Amino acid sequence: MAAFEPKNPGYRAATIAMFDAQPAMRTLGVMIVRLSPGEVELAMLHSAAFTQQNGFIHAGIITAGLDNACGVAAFTLMPEEADILTVEFKTTLLAPARGERFVFKAEVVKPGRTLTFCEARAFAEHEGKTTLIATMSGTLMAMLPRKAQQTPRMSSARRGD
Amino acid sequence: MAAFEPKNPGYRAATIAMFDAQPAMRTLGVMIVRLSPGEVELAMLHSAAFTQQNGFIHAGIITAGLDNACGVAAFTLMPEEADILTVEFKTTLLAPARGERFVFKAEVVKPGRTLTFCEARAFAEHEGKTTLIATMSGTLMAMLPRKAQQTPRMSSARRGD
Amino acid sequence: MAAFEPKNPGYRAATIAMFDAQPAMRTLGVMIVRLSPGEVELAMLHSAAFTQQNGFIHAGIITAGLDNACGVAAFTLMPEEADILTVEFKTTLLAPARGERFVFKAEVVKPGRTLTFCEARAFAEHEGKTTLIATMSGTLMAMLPRKAQQTPRMSSARRGD
Amino acid sequence: MAAFEPKNPGYRAATIAMFDAQPAMRTLGVMIVRLSPGEVELAMLHSAAFTQQNGFIHAGIITAGLDNACGVAAFTLMPEEADILTVEFKTTLLAPARGERFVFKAEVVKPGRTLTFCEARAFAEHEGKTTLIATMSGTLMAMLPRKAQQTPRMSSARRGD
Numbered sequence: 001m002a003a004f005e006p007k008n009p010g011y012r013a014a015t016i017a018m019f020d021a022q023p024a025m026r027t028l029g030v031m032i033v034r035l036s037p038g039e040v041e042l043a044m045l046h047s048a049a050f051t052q053q054n055g056f057i058h059a060g061i062i063t064a065g066l067d068n069a070c071g072v073a074a075f076t077l078m079p080e081e082a083d084i085l086t087v088e089f090k091t092t093l094l095a096p097a098r099g100e101r102f103v104f105k106a107e108v109v110k111p112g113r114t115l116t117f118c119e120a121r122a123f124a125e126h127e128g129k130t131t132l133i134a135t136m137s138g139t140l141m142a143m144l145p146r147k148a149q150q151t152p153r154m155s156s157a158r159r160g161d
Numbered sequence: 162m163a164a165f166e167p168k169n170p171g172y173r174a175a176t177i178a179m180f181d182a183q184p185a186m187r188t189l190g191v192m193i194v195r196l197s198p199g200e201v202e203l204a205m206l207h208s209a210a211f212t213q214q215n216g217f218i219h220a221g222i223i224t225a226g227l228d229n230a231c232g233v234a235a236f237t238l239m240p241e242e243a244d245i246l247t248v249e250f251k252t253t254l255l256a257p258a259r260g261e262r263f264v265f266k267a268e269v270v271k272p273g274r275t276l277t278f279c280e281a282r283a284f285a286e287h288e289g290k291t292t293l294i295a296t297m298s299g300t301l302m303a304m305l306p307r308k309a310q311q312t313p314r315m316s317s318a319r320r321g322d
Numbered sequence: 323m324a325a326f327e328p329k330n331p332g333y334r335a336a337t338i339a340m341f342d343a344q345p346a347m348r349t350l351g352v353m354i355v356r357l358s359p360g361e362v363e364l365a366m367l368h369s370a371a372f373t374q375q376n377g378f379i380h381a382g383i384i385t386a387g388l389d390n391a392c393g394v395a396a397f398t399l400m401p402e403e404a405d406i407l408t409v410e411f412k413t414t415l416l417a418p419a420r421g422e423r424f425v426f427k428a429e430v431v432k433p434g435r436t437l438t439f440c441e442a443r444a445f446a447e448h449e450g451k452t453t454l455i456a457t458m459s460g461t462l463m464a465m466l467p468r469k470a471q472q473t474p475r476m477s478s479a480r481r482g483d
Numbered sequence: 484m485a486a487f488e489p490k491n492p493g494y495r496a497a498t499i500a501m502f503d504a505q506p507a508m509r510t511l512g513v514m515i516v517r518l519s520p521g522e523v524e525l526a527m528l529h530s531a532a533f534t535q536q537n538g539f540i541h542a543g544i545i546t547a548g549l550d551n552a553c554g555v556a557a558f559t560l561m562p563e564e565a566d567i568l569t570v571e572f573k574t575t576l577l578a579p580a581r582g583e584r585f586v587f588k589a590e591v592v593k594p595g596r597t598l599t600f601c602e603a604r605a606f607a608e609h610e611g612k613t614t615l616i617a618t619m620s621g622t623l624m625a626m627l628p629r630k631a632q633q634t635p636r637m638s639s640a641r642r643g644d
Contacts, residue, residue: 024219064221386543
């Protein structure tokens, strides 16, 4: 991926504040491990409370980690005043979420003024071995306050903006 | 949707047992509300522990409910000895998950010996109003024990079987 | 689905003109069969030129029909000056595209100023029998000319708008 | 991606034969540019017959190229007697398909006896510049003849197999 230039010089603090404002991440035990413009790595320890009938972490919980990774990656490139919402994502589950620790890596594929497209991968760390267990392809949307939208910002000539 | 004939006459008890064996559903407070062959309705009360930065339920948690609804709907049509795994799903988020109670309705679009395709919708109940907040399109897979697979069960002439 | 109110009173002529302006639809032989606000039915006859290795219509061609049905359905609800682009879609292939005629039905699940969400289904007509062969879940985007965007149109309080 | 070991020593000829048996690829003018186990590159020249209302290649046609790239990549890793079908895919459209030539690169993310997961990217070459215009995440299925399925081949312990 190309390196991205953040629009918000304080992107780092803003992104961490947005992440910390999500009780769901605290409840699931998801933490930020690494953060740079358009790229992020989150991690979560195994918790029996979030398993399915075979003792693996539930696909929805893995998806919560992947979705958050995408959201955080997209948010690093958004302007200061933006809020972020997920439009849609697809999760593909390649292997059972069996392990002691789970890692969610996301990167921006294409940033845009309105829509940002991300990809993410989930890995399970089990007995010293790391396995790719899931992938995500997602669309995130920047929500700008009304005032900011008065200035025409979108060009109809470009897509994804 | 056409009515479906369950292969497992004890599908009801088997499905409830599979659902109850998932700690994640208990942790999220998801319950089965209604269950028939190929169709299911789950529900979950609002919990501040699973919200994102705006106080709405996190998209990943909504996805966990939708995915489980798909899994339960698919499982009702699977043979007695089958276990079930999610292959992939796409979640589209139409509106914020704001409400006191959330409902997840899923139905089987096409059952098959190996793959079953489902669709699900999530609704938020907020101040007496019900809003469609998310949709899911998902693929589930039946995992049969080795023995059961010795008999040739798939016909190469039909898809999704 | 709820009935939708078109923003453009001339939506019918505008939609047909947009459809007719697509050489790809002419080449594939796709035609509009039925059109109302937020709902559309397209049809296509079998053509050996668009088959895959088993003589079925190629999944990409079925997807072209489904995507166009979504685009047309979404376009009926867009304002007069809007152009439309597909953001993303997922196609699920339930059965082989075997038949003499194929029908693509789409409807808007949620319209919005910027993003419109649609669902579509493809059917194959084969020897007097109609079979559901594919489903689509898609996101479409309205592209407004710069001038129209100077007026603040989005409310940060609502999603999908 | 890890290098993959083909199960079929004659994978190259088998894959080319499968590709050449698809009239749709000939009609669209899609050709194999590069082929190795689990990886493929296809290309297609611009054709006005497959454009949409703005003169760009129709999203469904780009999807046909991406889907075929996924199918070809997956097929290189399948056993000799297998046929292949697409289960589902998601296409994300990042930029208009404007250009003189389009390239579709796919790679297998995880091969399996029954299901193979692939990712693909479409690029437009326009006035000497190459732009990423679309991504795909897809699931492909191996269809084995009845005889081959009598031997138990699936292990219930592993996913995606």
